[in-house]
Amino acid sequence: MSENRPPDPLARLGEEIDKAQAKRVRSQPAVSDRSALQQGMGAGLRIGIELVVAIVVATGLGWAIDRWFGTRPWGMIVLFFLGVAAGMLNVYRAVTGISGPVGYRSGGTAAADSKSRWDDEDC
């Protein structure tokens, strides 16, 4: 962006762009709707896998621990339930946008509010 040209044609162009943009915003207010839909789809696609992967990975980890330490059923059982809890926690956070200590935030003011309510007590 070099600004060493005479401002007159540029200023005119700027005005024209502003005018065109104003017209577009008036004629189609659906732009924000569309980006909201996109964000919603992004969120939906990403939480679908959250629960499943958490359970599978945790259970697999438990199985591996059992193999290493010979604590046959217990590691798998305990980690399975921990995995369910962690998966649900992740899904809950992704859906509500509440960012816990390890969390997700979907952006926007609501998330910021809940974040400050949730865990901003001692910065």
Add this chain to the structure above:
Amino acid sequence: MAIELDPLHQFKIDRLIPLHIGNVDVSYTNAAFLMTLSVVLITALIVLGTRKHALVPGRWQSLAEMSYEFVANMVETNVGHGGREFFPFVFTLFMFILFANLLGLIPYSYTVTSQIVVTFALAAVVFIGVTIIGIVRHGFHFLRLFVPQGVPAVLLLLLVPIELLSYCIRPFTLSIRLFANMLAGHTMLAIFAGFAASIGLLGIFPLGITILLIALELLVAALQAYVFAILTCLYLSDAINLH
């Protein structure tokens, strides 16, 4: 015909230039070729697109600027101002995944991101990087990430392992999401395209579905790159803006 009846054939890795160093197979494969191609195309888009420095951007320059601004906004809103220095990383990640996904949609090409090795490597870089950044920035205070505030000490015994687990699961969810979406989408495409080729005149119906699926896959390709990048931003934000 063999390809049409075998929807998983597209994920086969071929050695284009066989190469061995000692016992390690470092052949240049079709996957490596597609990765090279996407890196070259991204570089070409950014370098050639912004070469003219035009005040009023042409098509290519505005494409380059749009992708820059898109990622810059994403980093700004999700990480805050402290995230500016990580913009190059997020931008590289986003563009690479986007181009790998989109190039994979070209018939007879190869989808790099349908290999879990690739996506897991990307996710592991993000995970390890974010953890190191958090530790460097906050030292031991970073471990507070795993301790919820205002919780009775007895419950902490239960909650800390859960938090720890949900933190360690991040690279898996991040990689499996991208990999599964690509694998499923491309397999489905190959199955319907195979129907269209094998049942003759009636094949026009699966052909229509294939066209719709291509549109869906285009959406998924862009969306998954976006999801990967935005989750990277959120993880970075956790590590940088620690409470």
